[in-house]
Every structure is written in structure tokens, then in C-alpha cells.
Amino acid sequence: MAALTAATLALAPTPAPDGLTQTLDPNQSVAGGRAVLETGHVDVGPRYRDGQWTIQIHDDTAVPPVWRRPSDVVLRVRDAAVERVPDDPAYAFVGQPPGTPVHVVPQTQNQDVVWIGWNTQDPAVMEAISRGVTMHLLGVKGPGSVVVYLQSGNLGPPQVLWDSTKPFPQPLWVETNTHTHANWIFTRPGVYLAAVEITAELVDGRQVSGRDTLRIAVGDSTPVDDAFTASYTASPPGAGATPGAAAPEAGPGSDxxxxxxxxxxxxxxxxxxxxxxxxxxxxxxxxxxxxxxxxx
Structure with a gap:
């Protein structure tokens, strides 16, 4: 287990532009069956097909790449991701004492750790939406807390995007044709369910939204079957949700x-x-x- 310095937790600067440049094939299929993704590149993002707005997971580990339904996927964060919280006040938002081991999915790719990002690059989505989308974290259920943050390449302070210890929902604006990776910190091993919603305004003025749940198994000893079968009772979005309470799972988007x-x-x-x-x-x-x- 590595001793994590502030520079390590902050990770390397954001990679060169070609590290995040990608163009998605409009004809990529949706794969069926369950998949456990524990290494390689995956993105969460909206898809728009036959008038249906949904959230799917783009799996770049498959050849050729495919889209998958979140209910069919467990993102497994192995113990190769374990680092220690640095003794640096800039990272007090982690909420753990210095030296505490945590699992970190990095902003820059570690070949031994699943690389989780998001994109708004589905060709049908880019054609349908006006400017961008809003990704909402509606709730998290798990044994510890989850923090998602960005670290700039100029050694500036961390920019926290989502924090499961804060009130929900937590909106995040994402421009059209964006591909982003951030740092994901999980403070305890176990199964995490993260309820997310992606909303957008179409070019014709209509509002669309889709909700689903990301399933994450953190730690080598966490059974992936537990992540596939886990569920929770959720509060309706906007009904005074509190930290740790997740929103309900949902299928195709609504108008x-x-x-x-x-x-x-x-x-x-x-x-x-x-x-x-x-x-x-x-x-x-x-x-x-x-x-x-x-x-x-």
C-alpha cells in the first residue's frame, strides 16, 4: 500500500488534449449480459435513440467498443487503487485523517484501475441537444463516502464536483462534445450505489431527462454479485434528500x-x-x- 502524498492524491496534471480526444461511432451497439469492468476506459453518458433519452456506460474495453446499460455493469475498483490520505489541509474535503487508506480512481489513467469518466459525445445526443447537459448526483448508498474532484494542471486547489456527505441533488454542467475524467475517492471498501440523472434541453425546446444507478464494488474482497443485487429505498428527487439517501432507479428518459x-x-x-x-x-x-x- 503506497503512502499517498498530496501530489499523488492530486495525481498528475490533466493529460494532453489527445489523451481525451475521441470520436464515437454512431452505430455502436448496446451489449447484453452482465459485465464486470475493473481495468480500462469507461465513460458514463447520455444516449438518444428513437425518441428515448437514457443513461448508458460506454465500454472501451470491448473490441469493438460498445454501450451497456448501467444495471448490467459493475465498476470494480481493486485494491491496486489504494492510497493514503495526505497530511495537507487542501485535501481536508476527503473527510479522513491523514494516513487513512482510501481507494482512488485517478484522473489520469492507471492501467491497473478502472478509469471512470463521462462524455456527451454520442452523435445523436450532439445533434439533438442545444448546448449541453446537466449531470445530477441524486444520492449515494454505501459503507463510506464518495468524493469526485478535478485537479488542474497548474497545481491549483482541487475542484470538488460531487461529495456524498453534502445535500442532494448536486448538479454538474457538461458542455456538448465533452469527454472528462476526474478523481473518484471511496473512503471504505464495499458496495456503492450512485443514483445519477442527466437532463438537457433539445434544439426544439423540449426538456428531457434520464435516471439510473451506477454500481461500484470497491475492494478485492467485495463480491461483485452483491453489487448486482443491491438495492435501496430512495427519496424522490427534490423532496429534501439528505446525504447518504439515494434517488430511485429509472429506465428510459422522460419528456x-x-x-x-x-x-x-x-x-x-x-x-x-x-x-x-x-x-x-x-x-x-x-x-x-x-x-x-x-x-x-
Whole structure:
């Protein structure tokens, strides 16, 4: 187990641009069956097919690369990822005393550790969305905490993107045609479930969203079957979610613009009824004013 210095936890500077440059084939298939990914390059990202907006995992370890459904994938973080928290106040956000062993998925690739990133490079997504997407961390369930952060190449302070000890949801804006890798820290071995939602505005103005759950098995002794079968009771998004409480799993994305239609229709009916009542009352009042003998 390596002793982790601040420079090690911060990792190397962001790799040269060609390290993150990629173009995805629009015809890449969706693979079936379960997969345990413990080394190599994987990205989480949105897909848009046949009017359905979903979250999938792009698996570059397959030849040729494929997309996979999150429910079919366990991201396994082996003990080769173990480092120690440095004695540096800049990394107090890890929430563990200096010298504590933690599992670190690095921002720059370690050939012995699964390399987890995200992209907005599905060709159909790039054609459909206006500017970018928002990735929301809705909740995390696990034996410890999870922190995702970026380290700039100029030795600047870490930029924390997601922190499971903070209130949910936690939004992260991602531009179109973006491919990013960050540092992921897991403070305890075991199974983690991370509920995520990706939302976007399409070029036609409609809002779309998709939710799913990332399954992560941390540590060599953690059974991957436990990660496949794990579940949790979640709070609805936006209902005062608290740290450690995850949001429900979801399948294909939804079109939020459709939700407003029945609400507006009901409001129109009520408004029309109120207008009729006012007109009738006004007519009766005028008749009474002209004919004092009319019954009231």
C-alpha cells in the first residue's frame, strides 16, 4: 500500500488534449449480459435513440467498443487503487485523517484501475441537444463516502464536483462534445450505489431527462454479485434528500414538457367557469337595477 502524498492524491496534471480526444461511432451497439469492468476506459453518458433519452456506460474495453446499460455493469475498483490520505489541509474535503487508506480512481489513467469518466459525445445526443447537459448526483448508498474532484494542471486547489456527505441533488454542467475524467475517492471498501440523472434541453425546446444507478464494488474482497443485487429505498428527487439517501432507479428518459399539459387544461376549465359565473351575476344585477320588482 503506497503512502499517498498530496501530489499523488492530486495525481498528475490533466493529460494532453489527445489523451481525451475521441470520436464515437454512431452505430455502436448496446451489449447484453452482465459485465464486470475493473481495468480500462469507461465513460458514463447520455444516449438518444428513437425518441428515448437514457443513461448508458460506454465500454472501451470491448473490441469493438460498445454501450451497456448501467444495471448490467459493475465498476470494480481493486485494491491496486489504494492510497493514503495526505497530511495537507487542501485535501481536508476527503473527510479522513491523514494516513487513512482510501481507494482512488485517478484522473489520469492507471492501467491497473478502472478509469471512470463521462462524455456527451454520442452523435445523436450532439445533434439533438442545444448546448449541453446537466449531470445530477441524486444520492449515494454505501459503507463510506464518495468524493469526485478535478485537479488542474497548474497545481491549483482541487475542484470538488460531487461529495456524498453534502445535500442532494448536486448538479454538474457538461458542455456538448465533452469527454472528462476526474478523481473518484471511496473512503471504505464495499458496495456503492450512485443514483445519477442527466437532463438537457433539445434544439426544439423540449426538456428531457434520464435516471439510473451506477454500481461500484470497491475492494478485492467485495463480491461483485452483491453489487448486482443491491438495492435501496430512495427519496424522490427534490423532496429534501439528505446525504447518504439515494434517488430511485429509472429506465428510459422522460419528456418533461408533457407534464404541464393536463395542468394547463384544468386551469383553463376553472377560469372559464369563473367567467360564466361573473357574467350571470352581472346580468342579474342589471335587471334588478332596471326593475325594482324583480325577485332577488
Amino acid at each position: 418533461r414538457s408533457a407534464v404541464a399539459v393536463p395542468v394547463l387544461a384544468a386551469a383553463a376549465v376553472l377560469l372559464a367557469a369563473a367567467l360564466v359565473w361573473v357574467l350571470v351575476r352581472g346580468a342579474r344585477a342589471r335587471r334588478r337595477a332596471l326593475d325594482p320588482g324583480e325577485p332577488r
